[in-house]
Amino acid sequence: MNTAARTDVRSRFTLSRDVMQAFYRLLGVVLLCAILATLSDVFLTTNNILNVLRQSALLFLMASGLTLVILTAGLDLSIGANVALSACLAASVIKITGSPLLGMATGIGCGAVIGLANGILVTALRIPSFIATYGMMWMLTGVTYYYMAGETIHGFPPEFRQLGSGYLLGVPMPVYVMVLFLLIGGLFAQRTVWGQQIYAIGANPVTARLSGVPVERRLVLVYAVSGAMAGLASLIILARINSAQGDIGEDLTLPAIAAVLVGGTSLFGGSGTVAGTLIGALILTLVLNGMNLLQINSSWQPLVTGVIVLLAVWIDTRARRIGE
């Protein structure tokens, strides 16, 4: 009974810490907005705000699946290349069959199959996740460039384009998709047994296994979900820019990783939330959008994203050391 009481206290304590962390991050969002509104006249226009929301929706979709992977102390470096191949295949299918539904199934299916392959490499072949998904990234890039052969596929049916550039009640469609997956992802991670098992694997895989968690199967699931989310994101990009090219997702992996880490998910696994990743995606988008508005050369973007990743992990490392 004593133990039960103690666990209770601790869980309340961690909850309040989570809430405080989310509060600080939201404060960061508000601060960023205030700074950008002062520096740029364009920032507070309806158009730009909708644009920021649309961009962060895209980043969130990729980052939400990645959050689950990082919760298990893994990493998926292949999501950008996954987006590229999924988008190109989906574009081909839409062009050939004329059916957006088939195209969407292809995009998500392709993403999920790639994720499944990652999961098998990590579990059955026991390759460390960062190196397995890094190898996967180069394989996918190679396959995509070969498949596209420098061509561009463009011009999709208007009903498909609604998914990326349409509005409902004045709000861009991707934002609805974002909210939907925020709910699904949040409920899955916090309120289901499988979600809790994912946290357990990240916190301590050995304990998780001894407690009867089917570690391998959950890991495969997590990588497959990450891949499927990349496939979904590829559809939104496709619908938004109305064309597919081999290099479509190349610059998205690092920002997605940054969004997850800035959102408070620990690279070492076991702690973090999908909602936090949403805030992370918002912060990242605001930074990149702000740089655009202030007409800072886009070459600064990989540099700034790299610095943000390093800062986020450093803070995480320090917090863990203090926690111990």
Added chain:
Amino acid sequence: MSTRGFSLAALPVARVPGVAIVLVVLCAGFGVTSPGFATPANIANILTQSTILLLLALPMTVIIMTEGLDLSIGAVLTFASIVLAVTVIATGSPTLAFLAALGVGLCFGLGNGVLIAVFDIPPFITTLGTLGIAQGLSLLVTDGQSVVGIPRSIEQIYSGTAAGIPFPIIIAALAYFITHALLYHTRFGTYVFALGGNREALRVAGISVRGMLIRVYVFGGLMAGFAALLMTARLNSAHPTAGIGMEFDAIAAVAVGGTSFERGNGWLLGTLLGVIAVGVLRNGLNLLAVPSSVQVACIGALVIVALFIDGMRAER
């Protein structure tokens, strides 16, 4: 650790280094399928072209032996090459330009080392971050354009020969023997083996683990600076995307060469053979007119197969 029945290591074929089998299979395959492969000129070509990769794969072996990774080495190579080109064009002094390239390598190596050893950030994420930084700097300095107009004195470093042996081969051979001596005949090398295999023993023995790790990454940065000299000389220009993905070829060479990612077992000769295997694969596929995109996919598959075999051997 686990004690299952099947043991790959017990098979006689497992005694032969995997990389030797890979190399023989590749050479035989390409020798049969393309007539231009097994000519002296082409073999010399493969060896010369492999030199830049070797300069990256040598420190990558040492880094991976410490259970680390350097994803930034290709981007650092690119940025160092750009700094070298810009400096030689601005000052006209190849020596100064070379020192500038080494300086870039030193800074990034030191940065990686400090972030990993002092700030305790995992190597793969540290070097992913510095990859972004180096890539951003390359784009900023060049604005996405090639840097051209490099004096002939630089170009000759790649095309020149001494006693009939191409300069790049001499440089690569020197680098190999220096790394070999460092790894197998100095205290530094002994500590590197211990960093991957038994870090606690180093600590107990009073060795500064942090200092050792920093030195390992600085070595990587400096070698990227040397490689930048060869690459700039080879291309006779510097380009912001020239070295992107080179880190992957280097990781592939190390993995195929039999260095383990998880237990600090390294084999430098294996890396040399791995570099040649990657070079043969690229060259052979080129001769067969296979697009470079498919070559990248093949190398990706090669890495995964190599790691799979490594995992099978380790486990039993």
